[in-house]
Amino acid sequence: MLRIAIVVLLSALLSGCFVSDHPVFAPASAVRALGDGGRYATFEQVDGKEQPSDPIEIRLRDANAYDFINQKGVANRVTFHALPDGRFVAQTKLDADQGYGYVIVRIDGPQIVPTPIDCNEQDAARMASLGVVRRSQYECRIDAVKDPTAFFAELKPSDAVSRMVRQ
Secondary structure (H helix, E strand, C coil), X not given: CCCCCCCCXXXXXXXXXXXXXXXXXXXXXXXXXXXCEEEEEEEEEECCEEEEEEEEEEEECHHHEEEEECCCCCEEEXXXXXXXXXXXXXXXXXXXXXXXXXXXXXXXXXXEEEECCCHHHCXXXXXXXXXXXXXXXXXXXXXXXXXXXXXXXXXCCCCCXXXXXXX
């Protein structure tokens, strides 16, 4: 299983994830979806009940990127890329040579809600026609996807399992 410091926001990366060897979104398409950042309380669904998790500090970096910093001071760089319906795709570098990971998020005022996207729940024929390569039950590679914005906009989301609230 993939382990990254921003596991609450990018919980969809833990199963059925979309990944790429190289970033599919250019830095120039990143937007300041979270303003200047801030401190966020995090919550996860555990056995059907919402439980608090470790807080995360989010700091604006250069080029509209953010650092998501856990309580141990470990930072992960995240960029947000707008979808036509008002949601965003969060793109982050994963550990070591695992490439880049993606999750769709909805931002409602002070609240960030990641929307897990399980590659197993998508239409397999459609995914193949768009250039998605399924490497395993838990990994779909999107390096060959021509239009990542359109690709993410059409994916079927799962139910939210976590949220972050600005403190």
